[in-house]
Amino acid sequence: MRIVITHPQVPFAHGGAEVLAERLTEELNARGHEAALVTVPFKWYPRPRVLESAFVWRMLDLEEVEGRKVDLLIATKFPSYAVRHPRKRVWLVHQFRQAYDLDRTALAEFGESAVDRATRRKIHELDRRTLGEAERLFAISGNVADRLRDSLGLEAEVVLPPPQPLDYRFEELGDFVLSVGRLDLAKRVDLLLDAAAADPALKVVVAGAGPDRDRLEIVAQSRGLNGRVRFAGRVDAEELAELYARCGAVFYAPVDEDFGMVPYEAFLAGKPVVTTTDAGGPLDVVVDRKTGLVTEPRPEALGAALRYLREHPDEGRAWGSAGKTAAERVTWDAAIDRLLS
Numbered sequence: 001m002r003i004v005i006t007h008p009q010v011p012f013a014h015g016g017a018e019v020l021a022e023r024l025t026e027e028l029n030a031r032g033h034e035a036a037l038v039t040v041p042f043k044w045y046p047r048p049r050v051l052e053s054a055f056v057w058r059m060l061d062l063e064e065v066e067g068r069k070v071d072l073l074i075a076t077k078f079p080s081y082a083v084r085h086p087r088k089r090v091w092l093v094h095q096f097r098q099a100y101d102l103d104r105t106a107l108a109e110f111g112e113s114a115v116d117r118a119t120r121r122k123i124h125e126l127d128r129r130t131l132g133e134a135e136r137l138f139a140i141s142g143n144v145a146d147r148l149r150d151s152l153g154l155e156a157e158v159v160l161p162p163p164q165p166l167d168y169r170f171e172e173l174g175d176f177v178l179s180v181g182r183l184d185l186a187k188r189v190d191l192l193l194d195a196a197a198a199d200p201a202l203k204v205v206v207a208g209a210g211p212d213r214d215r216l217e218i219v220a221q222s223r224g225l226n227g228r229v230r231f232a233g234r235v236d237a238e239e240l241a242e243l244y245a246r247c248g249a250v251f252y253a254p255v256d257e258d259f260g261m262v263p264y265e266a267f268l269a270g271k272p273v274v275t276t277t278d279a280g281g282p283l284d285v286v287v288d289r290k291t292g293l294v295t296e297p298r299p300e301a302l303g304a305a306l307r308y309l310r311e312h313p314d315e316g317r318a319w320g321s322a323g324k325t326a327a328e329r330v331t332w333d334a335a336i337d338r339l340l341s
Helices: 016-030 048-059 114-132 142-152 189-198 213-222 237-246 262-268 299-311 313-327 332-339
Strands: 002-009 034-041 072-075 088-092 136-139 177-180 204-207 229-233 249-251 273-276 292-295
Touching: 002 016, 016 034, 016 332, 034 048, 048 114, 088 142, 114 142, 136 142, 177 189, 177 237, 177 262, 189 204, 189 213, 189 299, 204 237, 213 229, 237 262, 249 262, 249 299, 262 273, 262 313, 273 299, 292 299, 292 313, 299 313
Parallel strands: 002 034, 002 072, 072 088, 088 136, 177 204, 177 249, 204 229, 249 273, 273 292
Antiparallel strands: none
């Protein structure tokens, strides 16, 4: 089949959602399909730009390319699923969360002005129409499927995306906790820094880049963490695999995360994961005292969990091994079989 995958592009940003879209395209081509990834730059500010970006997708004609029919279109996240196609399927990464569950929270972007409130309502109307017209709806996690059902009354089948290919391996349970991901407020690296400030034995490596890095480095300095926290920045695949192989545990606790590739990557390296009770997607696979530890989102609770792992390495090794078994069941063969069914 000729298949188009649609995905919004934020210039200079590259994270799990981008990896998913790229890998889906590659895996479809590897299985004999003719697949192409179509991206359009996305800008969500000032507020009217949100709907403008959606209308750009709505106006695209992807039913045929160079006189040849496109057999199937798979959209990923807002606003790429606004595109029209008679055989549109959506593998939903997430809706525009600022207009839904993040509204009127500390992570909100819509204010109380008439324009902001009206824009939010229009996003809901647009989503109800453009997601509702899809031939099939899939979601990358139970958390994303639940949000879709609760907000718009639409049902989606959960299809888990496999993590990126790395040289996953276990070398040791090292003396540092690893944090991986984009550095922004929603990822809550502050929580880990606060836990380290309360535990002089806790060492941390933070891998990733993002708009919050400068502030986080200032926080680390103010907590007296120099020498115990290293900001590695954006690392390549080889260094990331090395960090996973040598860390003692992996911390991953964003606010109500959509899915979260990091726990699966950690498990493939045989490492236990520590997350929080309000982390969302990671709770699908991080099971307390089976594949890691789940704590309250408080520095003292997180610190106690990380200290427990440091003092009980045999349990950490067993939980990481159990996580690896679960992660190995998430494959591209299984995902593509469902997406094309």
